[in-house]
Amino acid sequence: MKKKMITLVVLGLLLSFLPACQRKPPGGPWELLYIAPFETGIEKGSDLPGTGIRYVGLSDKGADILIDDQAAFKQKGDSLDWKGNPVGNVDLDLSL
Numbered sequence: 119m120k121k122k123m124i125t126l127v128v129l130g131l132l133l134s135f136l137p138a139c140q141r142k143p144p145g146g147p148w149e150l151l152y153i154a155p156f157e158t159g160i161e162k163g164s165d166l167p168g169t170g171i172r173y174v175g176l177s178d179k180g181a182d183i184l185i186d187d188q189a190a191f192k193q194k195g196d197s198l199d200w201k202g203n204p205v206g207n208v209d210l211d212l213s214l
Contacts (some may be wrong), residue, residue: 166202169212 160166160177174182182195192198198214 166200166212168210169200169202171198171200 160173162173165167165172165211170186174184176182179191180196182189183190183192183198198212200210200212200214202210204210
């Protein structure tokens with residue numbers, strides 16, 4: 119009786135681990151999700167690669183940028199959000 123009880127407990131524990139081993143990560147094995155603040159610099163006249171955003175320079179209104187060739191001015195503390203696919207199989211969501 120005791121041996122049967124131990125066997126059932128061990129079998130139950132092994133079966134409880136089975137679903138955990140079969141779970142797949144969301145988005146598949148190639149998804150890298152990075153959510154953290156970061157800082158980067160950009161030279162005057164440079165593009166953010168793959169985004170259609172160009173930093174023209176500083177003016178009295180603030181940062182002068184072009185978004186798909188449309189002028190925009192950003193002041194200190196303003197956000198700049200961009201979401202798109204700069205290259206195949208890459209989804210990018212930037213909050214700058």
